[in-house]
Amino acid sequence: MDKQQNIAILGLGLMGASLALGLKKRGFSGRIIGYARREETRVQALENGVVDEVFADPSEAVREADIVVICVPIWTIAKLAAQIVPALKPGSVVTDVGSTKSELLKTMQPLFKHSAAHFVGSHPIAGSEKTGIEAGDPDLYQGRLTVVCPSEGAPEISKIWQAVGSEVIEMSPEAHDAMLASTSHLPHMVAGALARSVADGDPAKKADFCGTGFKDTTRVASGSADMWVDIIDTNRAALEAELDRFHEELQGLIKILRGGNGDDIRRWLEEASAARNQILKLNRFLKR
């Protein structure tokens, strides 16, 4: 990363603020220019030194930027990109942090077709159920994995994520979306369906009988609906395939409940436990 570059960060919530703070903490000496829709966020961003400058107009924010990182929900990324394209510096590279890539890249292609700037899809696999600029954490991306989609400008974008401590992997948008449908989006949908299912009936009576198992298994269902609406909306086919696969696992269990014996139940449970342990053991990025 050229430390004299200027970087514009559009959206100063958890992801954007963490990127700005992470760059500052690691000695980035170029200008960090922010854009935030809400005035309150702009004031906070300057007062707390999250950014060097902040604008209420995204086009103003990107005018002198070499790198632009859009840190908002997926469909808002597309809207912001349409606004800023005419203002982008020739040769500048724009990226995002969205959790799905295929639909977004399809929307981006015509926007950048006649531009001298480039768009590169990114997805840092890092986050928190906390939201907003106050949740900004300079180490959010440290030791995490970031997917970058191959295209012109990808090396410049990879350097930004590496600069905040992330390991970068290149992956096509389609492969990314199919992978994350299983490893991230499926757990989210399952947690939501479980919360709905347990609260169904008489929640006031049921509440006291919920233990830490319910609490942890449904935790992600409390995450930002603004963010998740767009993720699900833009990954429908892959999600349906993953729900089918999950449904087959449940059907296997129902078959055992109907006609299996204790050994069948034990085998199902032990395989589930082994599956989880295998994933956690092979994963290089989750703190254990």
Next chain:
Amino acid sequence: MDKQQNIAILGLGLMGASLALGLKKRGFSGRIIGYARREETRVQALENGVVDEVFADPSEAVREADIVVICVPIWTIAKLAAQIVPALKPGSVVTDVGSTKSELLKTMQPLFKHSAAHFVGSHPIAGSEKTGIEAGDPDLYQGRLTVVCPSEGAPEISKIWQAVGSEVIEMSPEAHDAMLASTSHLPHMVAGALARSVADGDPAKKADFCGTGFKDTTRVASGSADMWVDIIDTNRAALEAELDRFHEELQGLIKILRGGNGDDIRRWLEEASAARNQILKLNRFLKR
């Protein structure tokens, strides 16, 4: 609770050791007599002062006990009970800590029919994924809810759970099993099916893309298979009904994936989040 009573605790794992330590911490001055199958556990139980006496034969352990608490997996409770019935003191009361009650009570009725001792079903809603005597925690039952099934001897058993800080609710075995099928057993099965589903395919490739969402949503799937086999085996009909209800929630989502718009997705997610928040808000026992 009469502090001069003798209590026998059969099984000195997490639940049994925590009960013994909890009673001692709160000034119980009767004798605490343990039974453990493994010699290593018996040695540890004495060395660490978990119990006052320990036996390798459950009948020896219960001979002078006024209260007997059986802290092992459900089908093992039934086996131990069959062994100890002839040795029980007239008027003594036996209970357990199993997570299902109907099947167990059906098994217990003939055993205690001609005995001068009584059996009362208990289920303290407390636990941990940790196991064994080392995991014993004097405060495991503090501030938690314990279900006691109404029958002769229930007041004596309720006093034991209250003595270690638990709030007691009386509930029929059938109502208990239907309730816990939703609030506890369903989350366990869903977590297991999710772990199996995500590890399906190429786990070595998928592992790095699993984040904290996967980790938390599947946490309980790493719990003791020994304990869970019997829970599932003894609550099949209620579990199938809960899996049906859960399946309907997933079907609602699949319908939205196929033909719904962003507003439909948002509504589904917001209802899921509200469902979880409602349960956590109404629950009086989960530490928030």
